Amino acid sequence: MSISATESTGARFPNAKSVDSKKWKAAQDFEAMFIHQMLKSMRNTVPKDEEMSSGRRIFTEMLDEQIANTASRTGHFGLAQIVYKELAGKEAQEAYSAQGMNKASGEQIESWVNEAAQTLGLDKNLIKAVIRQESGGNSLARSSKGAKGLMQLMDSTAKDMGVANSYNGRQNIIGGAKYLKQMLIRFGGDESKALAAYNAGPGTVEQYGGIPPYEETKNYIKNVLQYREQLSQEEAL
Numbered sequence: 001m002s003i004s005a006t007e008s009t010g011a012r013f014p015n016a017k018s019v020d021s022k023k024w025k026a027a028q029d030f031e032a033m034f035i036h037q038m039l040k041s042m043r044n045t046v047p048k049d050e051e052m053s054s055g056r057r058i059f060t061e062m063l064d065e066q067i068a069n070t071a072s073r074t075g076h077f078g079l080a081q082i083v084y085k086e087l088a089g090k091e092a093q094e095a096y097s098a099q100g101m102n103k104a105s106g107e108q109i110e111s112w113v114n115e116a117a118q119t120l121g122l123d124k125n126l127i128k129a130v131i132r133q134e135s136g137g138n139s140l141a142r143s144s145k146g147a148k149g150l151m152q153l154m155d156s157t158a159k160d161m162g163v164a165n166s167y168n169g170r171q172n173i174i175g176g177a178k179y180l181k182q183m184l185i186r187f188g189g190d191e192s193k194a195l196a197a198y199n200a201g202p203g204t205v206e207q208y209g210g211i212p213p214y215e216e217t218k219n220y221i222k223n224v225l226q227y228r229e230q231l232s233q234e235e236a237l
Helices: 005-012 021-044 054-074 079-088 090-098 106-120 124-135 155-160 169-186 191-200 202-208 215-236
Strands: none
Touching (some): 106 124, 169 191, 191 215
């Protein structure tokens, strides 16, 4: 049974909504052509059957073409992925980072938050509140600005925090919590300023000598602190 290009793309890049279908199709076509030529070359190494009819030769050629097309769309050969990665550049890198990663469960997030809180001496409910505000608990989330994962880490921040894959829930939470801890230290334990720095950048907070006059940042701080308070009250019941 043949596999459509859409189905193949979904299977190969389960979490990549931004996959360029035209580039992916071009990569698959290249792989099919490569396999077809490889099969043709392999057949040419075998002594030719002088009695082979023209009909059989045509059938053999069609069979080779079908094998090549099927291989390129099922992904068993793997060349299309390599070609697509080169064609699409950073976009493909995003697809590969998320590929094979499952969305983290609530239990997993709870465990990773507890680990980060204990390791860094942070309020676990503050970490949870940031996660809720940043990604809604979606470990595969990606913003239009390129922030990734549960705590929406930018690539530069993730690198600084030692996070190899921001779509890895545990790495993301520990990295995000570490960055939050740094902001708390930088701003003398002031949670509002630390959260403002997490949202708008520490340089912006320092530039304004406090919370910057951005509605987004003000709402961010308000929401996170409210979420944290709500979680603390629920925990006390």
